Amino acid sequence: MIKDYPLYDVPVFKNVKEFIDLVGEKYADETAFLFERNGEDIGVSYEQLRRDIYALGTYFYTVGLEDGDRIAVMGENSYEWIITYFATVNTSKVIVPIDKELGAPEVANLINSSGAKLFVYADTKAKLIDEAKANMAGVETYIPMSQFGDIIEKGNEMLEAGDSRYENNKIDVEALCTIIYTSGTTGDPKGVMLNHRNLAFDTVNSCRNFVQPNGSVLVLPIHHTFGFTASVLCQLCRGYFVYINNSLKNILKDIEKSHPRHLCVVPLFVETFYKSLWRTVKKQGKDKLLKKMITVSNALRKVGIDLRSVLFKSVKKGFGGNLEMLIAGGAPLDLKYAKGFDDLGIAIINGYGITECSPIVSVDRNKKYLFAAAGVPIPNTEVKIYEPNEDGEGEIIVKGDHVMMGYYNNPEATKAVFLDGGWFRTGDIGTIDENGFIHVTGRIKNIIILSNGKNVYPEEIENVILQNVEGVTEVVVYGEDDVICAEVYTETPNEKDRIKKDIQALNDNLPPMKQIKRVLFRDTEFEKTTTKKIKRHAR
Numbered sequence: 447m448i449k450d451y452p453l454y455d456v457p458v459f460k461n462v463k464e465f466i467d468l469v470g471e472k473y474a475d476e477t478a479f480l481f482e483r484n485g486e487d488i489g490v491s492y493e494q495l496r497r498d499i500y501a502l503g504t505y506f507y508t509v510g511l512e513d514g515d516r517i518a519v520m521g522e523n524s525y526e527w528i529i530t531y532f533a534t535v536n537t538s539k540v541i542v543p544i545d546k547e548l549g550a551p552e553v554a555n556l557i558n559s560s561g562a563k564l565f566v567y568a569d570t571k572a573k574l575i576d577e578a579k580a581n582m583a584g585v586e587t588y589i590p591m592s593q594f595g596d597i598i599e600k601g602n603e604m605l606e607a608g609d610s611r612y613e614n615n616k617i618d619v620e621a622l623c624t625i626i627y628t629s630g631t632t633g634d635p636k637g638v639m640l641n642h643r644n645l646a647f648d649t650v651n652s653c654r655n656f657v658q659p660n661g662s663v664l665v666l667p668i669h670h671t672f673g674f675t676a677s678v679l680c681q682l683c684r685g686y687f688v689y690i691n692n693s694l695k696n697i698l699k700d701i702e703k704s705h706p707r708h709l710c711v712v713p714l715f716v717e718t719f720y721k722s723l724w725r726t727v728k729k730q731g732k733d734k735l736l737k738k739m740i741t742v743s744n745a746l747r748k749v750g751i752d753l754r755s756v757l758f759k760s761v762k763k764g765f766g767g768n769l770e771m772l773i774a775g776g777a778p779l780d781l782k783y784a785k786g787f788d789d790l791g792i793a794i795i796n797g798y799g800i801t802e803c804s805p806i807v808s809v810d811r812n813k814k815y816l817f818a819a820a821g822v823p824i825p826n827t828e829v830k831i832y833e834p835n836e837d838g839e840g841e842i843i844v845k846g847d848h849v850m851m852g853y854y855n856n857p858e859a860t861k862a863v864f865l866d867g868g869w870f871r872t873g874d875i876g877t878i879d880e881n882g883f884i885h886v887t888g889r890i891k892n893i894i895i896l897s898n899g900k901n902v903y904p905e906e907i908e909n910v911i912l913q914n915v916e917g918v919t920e921v922v923v924y925g926e927d928d929v930i931c932a933e934v935y936t937e938t939p940n941e942k943d944r945i946k947k948d949i950q951a952l953n954d955n956l957p958p959m960k961q962i963k964r965v966l967f968r969d970t971e972f973e974k975t976t977t978k979k980i981k982r983h984a985r
Contacts (some may be wrong), residue, residue, distance in 0.1 A: 451813055453654040453825055456683055461617040461642035464537040465649075465682075470496025471629035473685035479525055481690040481703060490525060492685070501601030502594070503533035503612040508604075509564060512621070513538040513630050518585075520544035520553070520575075521568025523668050526591040528678060529564045531668075535623040535642070537615055540623050543669035547976050550574050554581035559635045560625050560854070566591065619643040625854050626671055637854035638801045641672075643867050647847035649679040651824040656795060656812045659707035659770050660686045663700050666710060667976045671805040672775050676710040676797075678949075686801040701766045708771035713779040714978040716772055717792070720783045723764060736761070740789045754791030761790055775799055775806070776977050778886055778905065780912050783935050784817040795881040797821050799871050800883055802863070804848040807872075808884045818884035831878055832871065836877075839887060842876045843869045875903060892982060894925035900959045902930065907960055915948045917941050920972050922982055935971055942967050 456473060456483045459465040469478075474493040480576050481488055490498075511517070519541060521527055534541040544553055544562045546568075553574065557565065564587045567575050572590060579585075589597070605612075610633045625637040652675070662681055666673030681688045689704035691697055701709075711714075733772055739757050746753060772787060775797040786795040795812075798820035799805035807829060808821040810935070815821070823829045827846035834840035849870045852860035863871045875893075876886040888903030895901055904923035911932060919936040936945060946965045953961040974982040 447952070451811075454657050456650055456653040458650055459646055461618050461646055462532065462623070463615070463621050463642075465646065465679075466496055466499055466532055466536060469682050477687040479528070479688055479690055480690070481525055482700075492682075495529070497602075498529050498598055499532045499536065500605060500612050501598045502529050504539045504604045504609050505597050505601035506533055506537050506539065506564075507609070507611050508600075510540060511537075511563060514540060515564070516540045516542050516562040516625070517564040517566065517568045518542040518557055518560065518562040520571055521591060521795060522570065523547055523664050523673075523690050524568065524591065524692055524959075525690060526566075526594050527568070527668060528690075529594075531624075536617070537612060538617065538621065538623075540622055540625060542627075542672075545627075545976055546571070546667065547671050547890050550798070551581075554578040556627050556635055557582045557585060559627075560637065563587065564589065582868055602969050615942065617642055617656070619646070619674065622851060626669075626801055634856075636856060636859060638671075639851040639854050640804055641851055642945075644804045644848050644850065645675070645679065648675055648695075648824070649683055649824070651826055651848075652676075652806045652809060653680055655809050655822070655824050658686075658773060658795070660684070661705065661707040661768070662686065663689045663691050663697070663704055663709055664705045665691050665694075665697060665715065666712065666783040670977050672799060672977065673710075673714075673803045675806060676773065676775065689787070701769075703766075705766040705768045708773060709769070710773045710775070712776040712978045713774055713783075713785050714777075714974075716774050716779060716783050718788070719765070720786050721771075723761065726764060727761070744789060754789075758790045762792070765792075771795060773797065773809075775809075777979055778820070778909065780909065781817055782913055790818070795821075798874075798886055800874070802850040802870060802872075803844055803846070804850070806848070807844055814881075816881070816883050818885070819879070820886050821884060821945050822882045823884070828880060829950075831876070831883060832865070832869075834877075838877045839875060840877075841890060842871060842872045842874045842884065842886070845869050892925075894930065896925065896959060897928045898959070902960055907932070907956070907962065909950060910956070911962075912950055914952060915945060917945050917947075920980065922972060923962070923982060924982075926964070930959075930961060930964050931964040931966065932966055933966045935968050939969075940965075 457468050459468050472490050475491050476492050476497045478492045479490045517539050519530045531541050542562050565585050567588045569590050569592045619642040623642050624640045627635045627637050664677045666672045667676055689700055691700045743754055743757050762979050769792055771793045773795045776787050787794050795810045797809035799807050808823045810821040829844050831840040832843045874886050875888040875892045876883055888905040891900050892904050903974055907923045908921050911918055917936050917938045918934055919937050922933050924931055949962055949965050974980055
């Protein structure tokens with residue numbers, strides 16, 4: 447049994463307004479955000495962040511909104527996006543983050559569903575907004591982010607003139623503060639409702655479970671809860687600085703520039719970084735040498751000698767030179783990439799979450815982690831397996847103050863995901879081991895039910911393929927005509943015959959119901975969400 451150790455100390459707060467005041471005072475002169483604007487690097491201190499939120503929040507009182515009214519925000523990751531979020535919820539309005547990748551019809555659908563009256567958007571989205579305006583009759587005010595300089599100046603003038611509405615606003619921690627749409631953008635949208643209590647609880651308790659080193663790059667899209675909670679709220683809670691990346695095209699440039707010590711990413715980024723690293727090493731003709739160094743390093747570690755920081759210093763230069771940790775969540779991570787980065791001295795911290803839980807449910811601890819698992823529950827959270835089978839596998843259910851209020855205007859869907867006692871049904875299948883680690887094995891909606899009544903989890907077979915067949919870049923397993931099929935995308939199409947044979951060879955070690963009967967290839971990558979999850983049902 448792995449022994450537990452004390453939780454980490456972090457500032458405790460009950461709502462997001464209190465949070466901004468707390469960190470603004472505690473870390474006043476420290477840098478909160480760095481970003482590039484017009485070719486120039488801009489730094490914003492915690493005190494400046496607090497003042498800008500006060501000014502923007504004060505300005506919001508001039509546009510005729512009342513408590514509970516909705517403000518939508520859309521655009522790339524940016525400082526303006528972030529302060530829009532905080533100014534909205536801290537004036538008792540409701541923020542509605544909109545996926546920047548959506549088209550005009552989908553955007554209009556979400557705006558109408560939420561009832562947003564104010565729409566803040568990046569100037570890069572101006573054309574799309576103009577296209578959607580005719581179908582968004584409920585929006586009364588549009589604010590492009592390019593106007594924020596004048597708006598914050600106006601807000602500061604109001605504050606200097608004695609306007610204290612923002613400062614005096616009392617937050618109801620149980621009141622709705624954000625609606626996050628997770629699916630159904632072309633039909634009936636499903637909006638997750640979170641309040642201040644949800645966000646405060648999840649941030650504080652996630653930070654109590656483990657501590658990351660200071661310095662990160664905001665890579666994940668912040669309209670998604672994992673991106674905002676892990677890469678913004680949890681960073682500010684510790685007084686850390688965050689470099690804001692606004693385009694995936696600039697990731698490596700921003701990493702090299704800002705020298706981060708940790709990154710919050712989804713598994714696809716971990717895989718991409720790892721493959722890129724080895725491609726570079728191989729191109730330099732140093733791959734055999736690096737493999738020998740890893741073998742020697744691992745042997746030394748077994749006798750208590752850790753030289754990874756010295757041996758692999760040059761390897762880390764491609765990641766800014768200081769990278770110590772990758773925090774991965776959003777989907778299961780292939781074991782070989784976790785082990786591969788650990789061999790090089792870059793720790794992998796795994797987590798598990800779902801938007802309906804704000805979103806973090808579990809995360810590794812610094813001295814308690816397991817590569818093949820998704821961490822241990824954060825403090826004050828209950829997690830158990832509902833109706834487990836003979837192997838202890840069943841639906842993961844969660845109880846805690848981070849569990850959502852429900853789905854917006856959808857009582858039927860809300861009722862369907864709650865059990866008696868306030869337990870939330872995640873829809874994920876998994877187990878909990880004797881040390882308390884959560885193992886996620888699949889999604890209920892993805893289960894393949896064969897004619898003999900047997901259930902097959904496609905994610906399990908996909909992991910077997912990815913871990914054992916070289917050359918498979920992406921794979922989706924599904925059932926068709928009562929047989930198991932694997933659809934593969936490879937970056938080495940000239941090796942399709944060998945890949946197919948290797949996949950079929952796996953059947954020797956798979957039970958009959960899980961054996962892969964058909965292998966198909968596709969010419970392009972699978973369609974993905976903005977958090978880089980494969981859209982399984984959009985093959």
